[in-house]
Amino acid sequence: MADKPTIYVLNGPNLNLLGMREPEIYGHDTLDDIAGQVEDAAQDAGVSVDFRQSNHEGHLVDWLHEANALEAKAVLLNAGAFTHTSVALYDAIKSISIPVIEVHLSNPHAREEFRRHSYVGMAAKGSIAGFGGNSYLLALKAALDLAGL
Ligand code: DQA
Numbered sequence: 001m002a003d004k005p006t007i008y009v010l011n012g013p014n015l016n017l018l019g020m021r022e023p024e025i026y027g028h029d030t031l032d033d034i035a036g037q038v039e040d041a042a043q044d045a046g047v048s049v050d051f052r053q054s055n056h057e058g059h060l061v062d063w064l065h066e067a068n069a070l071e072a073k074a075v076l077l078n079a080g081a082f083t084h085t086s087v088a089l090y091d092a093i094k095s096i097s098i099p100v101i102e103v104h105l106s107n108p109h110a111r112e113e114f115r116r117h118s119y120v121g122m123a124a125k126g127s128i129a130g131f132g133g134n135s136y137l138l139a140l141k142a143a144l145d146l147a148g149l
Contacts, residue, residue: 004048007143008067009038009136010060011053012080018105026105027132034133038076041137045144047073057082061092068096074125074143076136078103083120093123099146101139104129 011031014021019030029037035051042049050072054060060079067075077100079089093100100123107130108115121127125146128139 004046005073005147005149006048006050006070007042007140008063008072008075009035009049009051010063010067010075010077010079011051012057012060012078012082013055015078015080016053016055025111029133034136037133038136038140041140045140045149047144047149049140057086057088061088064089064092064096064100068098072098073147073149074098075100076103076139076143077101077120077124078105078136079120083108083118084115086119090119090123093120099125099143101125101142102127102129103135103139105132105135106130 015031018026019028031053038051039049052063060082064075075098079086082089102118102120102124108118126142128135128142131138
């Protein structure tokens with residue numbers, strides 16, 4: 001049987017601390033809790049999820065390239081603070097042909113001024129932000145729709 005279609009879910013710096021980190025902004029779910037919710041929804045849809053986190057910008061760049069090379073159906077990318085600083089992530093997203101969906105737990109537009117600019121959003125297919133862990137599930141739905149799955 002052919003491999004299931006795969007969706008990468010990539011998480012950037014400090015997201016390993018979810019649950020403990022500013023819970024009034026990011027909620028009480030850990031990243032493992034969110035991974036479990038996304039994996040359950042993906043299983044129902046018949047797709048595999050490759051869910052990863054790194055505090056290092058270059059890992060996210062490498063994983064975007066890998067997702068493209070392995071013909072993943074889409075990438076859901078919560079780049080954390082690199083969202084607002086990383087020309088390398090902008091270039092990586094522009095360099096690949098699979099869709100990237102920007103994800104945030106919080107709504108960066110309703111926070112500090114420096115969060116209003118997003119290099120990721122400038123290159124991504126679209127953005128989902130402000131719904132806590134549910135942002136990931138909404139982004140998964142968008143990715144499945146885009147891929148016709
Ligand atoms: C975040 C928003 C970013 O501004 C912040 O730097 C994060 C988390 C979010 O999911 O709401 O680390 O990406």
